[in-house]
Amino acid sequence: MPKTSPKLPVLDPKAVEGLRRTGYPDKFKPRVAGREKRVLGNALGLQNFGVNLVKLEPGAQSALRHWHSQQDEFVWMIEGELALVTDAGEQVLTPGMCAGFPKGKADGHHLVNRSAKDAWYLEVGDRSAGDVAAYPDDDLGASLVPTYKFTKKDGSPY
Amino acid sequence: MPKTSPKLPVLDPKAVEGLRRTGYPDKFKPRVAGREKRVLGNALGLQNFGVNLVKLEPGAQSALRHWHSQQDEFVWMIEGELALVTDAGEQVLTPGMCAGFPKGKADGHHLVNRSAKDAWYLEVGDRSAGDVAAYPDDDLGASLVPTYKFTKKDGSPY
Numbered sequence: 001m002p003k004t005s006p007k008l009p010v011l012d013p014k015a016v017e018g019l020r021r022t023g024y025p026d027k028f029k030p031r032v033a034g035r036e037k038r039v040l041g042n043a044l045g046l047q048n049f050g051v052n053l054v055k056l057e058p059g060a061q062s063a064l065r066h067w068h069s070q071q072d073e074f075v076w077m078i079e080g081e082l083a084l085v086t087d088a089g090e091q092v093l094t095p096g097m098c099a100g101f102p103k104g105k106a107d108g109h110h111l112v113n114r115s116a117k118d119a120w121y122l123e124v125g126d127r128s129a130g131d132v133a134a135y136p137d138d139d140l141g142a143s144l145v146p147t148y149k150f151t152k153k154d155g156s157p158y
Numbered sequence: 159m160p161k162t163s164p165k166l167p168v169l170d171p172k173a174v175e176g177l178r179r180t181g182y183p184d185k186f187k188p189r190v191a192g193r194e195k196r197v198l199g200n201a202l203g204l205q206n207f208g209v210n211l212v213k214l215e216p217g218a219q220s221a222l223r224h225w226h227s228q229q230d231e232f233v234w235m236i237e238g239e240l241a242l243v244t245d246a247g248e249q250v251l252t253p254g255m256c257a258g259f260p261k262g263k264a265d266g267h268h269l270v271n272r273s274a275k276d277a278w279y280l281e282v283g284d285r286s287a288g289d290v291a292a293y294p295d296d297d298l299g300a301s302l303v304p305t306y307k308f309t310k311k312d313g314s315p316y
Contacts, residue, residue: 006249006255007246007249008258009242009244009257009258009259009265009267010242010249010251010255010256010257011255011256011257011258012254012255013254013255013256014254040232040256040258041230041232041258043258044232044256044257044258044259044260045258045260045263046230046232046258046260047230047260047261048207048229048230048261048284048286049206049207049230049232049282049284051232051256051258051282071206072199072204072205072206072207074198074199074202074204074207074209074282076234076280078254084167084168086167088165091164091165091168093168096170096171096172096236097164097168097169097170097171098168098169098171098198098202098209099167099168099169099202100166100167100169100198100199100201100202100203100204100209101167101202102202102203102204102205103205103206105203107167109167122234122280124207124209124232124282126206126207126284128206
């Protein structure tokens with residue numbers, strides 16, 4: 001650690017509050033109950049993309065399995081082990097590995113902590129307008145208007 | 159490390175070729191000669207933003223000190239120590255710290271390896287159109303048309 005406290009544009013991520021909020025309908029909230037996000041990008045004043053430092057406790061998921069129509073996503077593993085689930089099955093992510101999810105690629109993904117220890121990763125996603133998220137495993141749809149509005153797949157509300 | 163080789167959308171960054179190219183005019187190239195970039199975002203198929211894993215050898219700089227008019231930048235320190243130089247002076251970045259440079263903020267920044275060891279960091283930047291980069295310390299200007307074109311500050315070519 002540096003000898004003095006960092007000042008913007010430098011940030012010590014551990015000084016940022018960890019948030020456990022989710023916009024998911026109630027029935028899906030338990031899946032991300034062990035997820036804690038430090039919203040670094042906003043804390044640094046960035047607007048064009050978001051950067052979160054995320055902790056997943058054992059059993060927790062990064063999100064419901066999903067893909068985005070207009071927005072790219074990137075993940076960098078920092079600590080612990082996570083299973084990345086896609087249509088092809090599972091791969092284990094360990095520190096120093098990364099993963100990327102190009103916009104429009106119809107292959108749902110999420111990270112699941114199947115280990116007994118906390119896992120930490122960095123996630124980056126842009127904020128392109130008109131994004132729609134698809135959830136292959138669940139009766140959920142989401143459109144960005146201007147923040148994500150969650151509905152059932154037929155468009156009806158939860 | 160995982161027991162099998164990762165497959166997309168997972169990537170082992172060390173499997174990506176390290177590039178030492180720069181578009182700077184010749185007189186500035188020595189400053190980034192010890193800089194090696196692994197272009198992870200492109201390797202993962204991402205388009206909306208770029209992600210590079212960067213190694214800076216002792217004495218090397220991340221870039222000439224600069225700021226962007228339209229594009230945000232984010233840095234995550236992975237290994238080693240780097241000095242971040244801005245108008246306010248220098249701060250030391252150590253592993254697990256981050257920094258962010260909002261578009262339009264007229265405070266030039268770059269990273270300099272003043273240590274005796276290699277340093278590694280992750281850099282993220284979006285690709286918003288119409289970006290102009292300003293270089294407060296050098297007779298250099300850059301506009302994105304469609305890739306960065308470098309000129310002297312008065313617009314004349316090098």
